[in-house]
Amino acid sequence: MNIKRTDNDALTATLTIEVAQADYKEKVDKILADYRKTATIPGFRKGHVPASLINKKYRTPILVEEINKLIQEQLNNYISKENLNLLGNPLPVEQGEIDWNSENYSFDFEIGMAPEFEVDLKGQKAITHYEIKTDDATINKQIDRIREQYGKLISKTEVEAGDQVTGIFRNDDEGINTDATFTIDKIKGKTNEKKFIGAKKGDTLELNTKGLFNDDHDLMNFLKIEHDQAHDLDITVSFEITEVNEREKADLNQEFFDKLFGPDVIKSEEELRERLREDAKKQFAQQTDQKLLTDVTETLIENTKFDLPADFLKKWIANNGEKELTEEEAAAEYERSEKGLRYQLIESNILKSNEDLQLKFEELKAYASAQIREQMKQYGHMDATDEEVDQIVARIMQNQEEVKRMSEQLQNEKMLQFFKDNVKLKTKEVTYEDFIKEAYDA
Known part of the structure; x- marks a missing residue:
């Protein structure tokens, strides 16, 4: 068996594999002989089927399978021996109908090779590396949130700014009847806020859903409605206040520190x-x-x-997916994947070096x-x-x-x-x- 390489350009080549009768005859003959011993064909005793009949029935498929095995083995050996850095796999070059009654065969495969290049890291322009500063105001807000989270609720009868209210939203036409708990700072606008400030436990407020909360997602969660519905909802709902609580912030003491990080860590x-x-x-x-x-x-x-061997890669993409792609589909897929392929080659170059x-x-x-x-x-x-x-x-x-x-x-x-x-x-x-x-x- 002989393999010859013909360079088409800097990044593609054609490998011609020549298969002679001596490369496959012994193996094919042995398989046919084994078939003859075990074949069951009507009109003949097992093991006594004429060799000519076995050859006629089985020789071609066996020959095709064995030659394919030889080709794959020789391709892999050649690629490894020559240390070829391929992109994709070898593509068989279309040829006319093969005469499997011949003794010698020739097959062509196109290959695409990775380019040789240098990666210049020092020559690149300076890239911004951001460092996010945490100022005192941000830390103060975080501490306040944590203190509120670990603080305790104090029951009240009248709503004041900053309080937490619990109640029931209702609208019979829309089928709304849901419990909700939220702090007054979630309410949007002074007009809506004034309806809450001074209200007492047991009062029922009439509210319009449009612009009720600073975040429409809160409306979705509190009324238990769909996301798209919340953005456009413009109805009147009642809100019966069932609880009013003031959250007293936790003291900055050792008990508080221990709850957060474990004993004596802070x-x-x-x-x-x-x-x-x-x-x-x-x-x-x-x-x-x-x-x-x-x-x-x-x-x-x-x-x-x-x-890059773009034309080869497009052909390879067209023929190596779950389904065969048209030239246009393969070209579009290549455009989508080209940047990723380029970075893979750059990264591989860096790792190798x-x-x-x-x-x-x-x-x-x-x-x-x-x-x-x-x-x-x-x-x-x-x-x-x-x-x-x-x-x-x-x-x-x-x-x-x-x-x-x-x-x-x-x-x-x-x-x-x-x-x-x-x-x-x-x-x-x-x-x-x-x-x-x-x-x-x-």
């Missing part, structure tokens, strides 16, 4: 503020890091220039162990032993889906850190609101 308001700042920083870092990763990816795709980025089994195990310990802490298991963690890790490492998920997660984290260390960055400190506006044009 011992003062200053430590609480510092902890909230750190937690906010971690939370915001996930968003700013994701934005950075997206921006670096887009910049690399835009500035790393290389050609930086051995430290390659994932190692022990590294993945350590990553899994750290994740498990963190999860156990969240459920109150603060002092898990190495043996306990190792047993869970062993189970996880037997789950292919979990291993794949963690591998992708860890690889993304390593790539992110690599970009932070190697790409030109300019740090910009902003508030969370400004980050949303700048990063997402909100």
